[in-house]
Amino acid sequence: MSDTAMSDTAMSDTAMNDTAEHAEAHDHPTNRYFIWTAAVLALFTALETSTYWIDFGSFATPLLLILMTIKFFVILLVFMHLKYDSKLFGALFYIGLGLAIGVYVAALSTFQFFAG
Amino acid sequence: MFLGSECLLFGGLISTYMLYRGRHEGGPGPAQVFDIPLTSVSSFVLLMSSLTMVLAVNAAKVRDDRNTKLWLTVTALLGSLFVGGQVYEFTAFYKEGLGFTTSLFSSSFFTLTGFHGAHVGIGVMMLLALVAIISRDRVTGDKAEVVEMVGLYWHFVDVVWVVIFTLVYLIPA
Numbered sequence: 001m002s003d004t005a006m007s008d009t010a011m012s013d014t015a016m017n018d019t020a021e022h023a024e025a026h027d028h029p030t031n032r033y034f035i036w037t038a039a040v041l042a043l044f045t046a047l048e049t050s051t052y053w054i055d056f057g058s059f060a061t062p063l064l065l066i067l068m069t070i071k072f073f074v075i076l077l078v079f080m081h082l083k084y085d086s087k088l089f090g091a092l093f094y095i096g097l098g099l100a101i102g103v104y105v106a107a108l109s110t111f112q113f114f115a116g
Numbered sequence: 117m118f119l120g121s122e123c124l125l126f127g128g129l130i131s132t133y134m135l136y137r138g139r140h141e142g143g144p145g146p147a148q149v150f151d152i153p154l155t156s157v158s159s160f161v162l163l164m165s166s167l168t169m170v171l172a173v174n175a176a177k178v179r180d181d182r183n184t185k186l187w188l189t190v191t192a193l194l195g196s197l198f199v200g201g202q203v204y205e206f207t208a209f210y211k212e213g214l215g216f217t218t219s220l221f222s223s224s225f226f227t228l229t230g231f232h233g234a235h236v237g238i239g240v241m242m243l244l245a246l247v248a249i250i251s252r253d254r255v256t257g258d259k260a261e262v263v264e265m266v267g268l269y270w271h272f273v274d275v276v277w278v279v280i281f282t283l284v285y286l287i288p289a
Contacts, residue, residue, distance in 0.1 A: 031174055038167035045163060048286055049156040061287055068282040072275055079170050080271045081264075096120050103124075104131045111135055 029078070037078050044071050119272050122235075126276050129228040130283060137284075139220035146221070149209050150285055158201040159281045162236075165194035166274045169267045176263035184263060185247050191270065192243040195236050202233040225284070232280060235273050242266050 044067050051060045077083040082090055108114065137146060172187035206226070216226045246266055249255055255262055 028174070028177060031171055034167060034170045034174070038164065041163055042160060045156070045159055048282065049152065049159075051286060052152040052156075064282050064286050068278060071278045075166060075271055075275045075278065079166050080268055080275075096123070100120075100123050100127050104127045108131055108134065113135060 029084070034078070037074060041071055041074060119268065122272060122276075126228075126232070126279075129224075129231060130279065133224040133228045133284060136220040136224040140222070141219045143218040143222065144209075144212055144214045146225075146284075147288070149212050149214050151205065151208070152285060154201065154205065155281065155285050158198050158205075159277065161194050161201070162198045162274050162277050165191045165198070166271055168194060169270045173260070173264050173267045176260040179259070181250055184259075185250055188243050188247045188250075188263070192240045192247070195240040195243070195270075199233055199236050199240065202229065202236075206230075228280065228284070232273070232276060235276070239266075239270050239273050242269065 048064055048067050051064060056063055076093075082093060140146075168187045168191040172184050172191060175181075175183035175187055206229075209222075214222050216223055243266065246263065250259065
């Protein structure tokens with residue numbers, strides 16, 4: 001094999017290794033990433049708790065629901081690894097979640113829970 | 117599948133609580149008994165236990181048994197701390213006149229949070245059992261996968277608390 005061909009092969013192998021490492025980095029988040037995620041979740045929890053002392057008026061309930069939803073999906077996608085898993089798992093989960101929410105919204109509606 | 121069935125269980129319990137939280141029929145209501153600062157600390161403790169759980173999973177993936185056991189033990193300790201906080205809260209509520217059968221609000225509240233606390237307790241036992249199994253090198257199959265499965269259960273328990281903390285404690289009735 002000529003020097004040029006060997007060099008091309010070596011560069012191709014290096015590029016393949018970089019791609020594999022990049023993919024692996026996405027498959028297995030580092031501890032530092034998890035710690036930052038936990039810090040963000042703690043910040044959101046502190047913000048939620050602040051509604052006990054600070055009067056947000058009519059914004060309190062929507063704010064709490066939004067923060068709850070964000071925390072729910074962050075734990076799901078990052079800590080439970082759904083972000084890095086097969087799309088099939090994500091689809092199965094979201095279909096199930098949607099069905100469950102639908103069932104309980106329907107159940108609560110029969111008791112006129114949303115009628116105020 | 118198992119976590120899906122647990123979602124349906126807690127969905128039903130949360131829905132029932134939301135229906136009955138205004139039904140305290142002369143007994144103490146949420147505003148009279150809830151200690152938000154204490155519950156916030158409990159929430160933070162459970163959140164941090166989710167962090168230590170993923171650190172355990174990461175350690176298991178690189179076959180670092182020492183750190184796997186360390187983080188699993190810390191997770192179990194934090195979970196126990198959470199359960200201890202719940203027990204303290206329940207006894208405080210009882211002393212303030214809120215028993216299981218006091219009102220529809222109290223029954224649905226204790227059922228919901230009691231079931232969640234039981235799930236955390238079972239999770240703690242699973243974590244400690246896993247530490248013991250790893251110590252004796254008795255894990256069958258892929259060790260990292262076993263730790264990850266236990267981790268999924270633990271994160272589920274945390275995610276349910278995220279919902280309970282907001283809907284039960286923080287959003288005013």
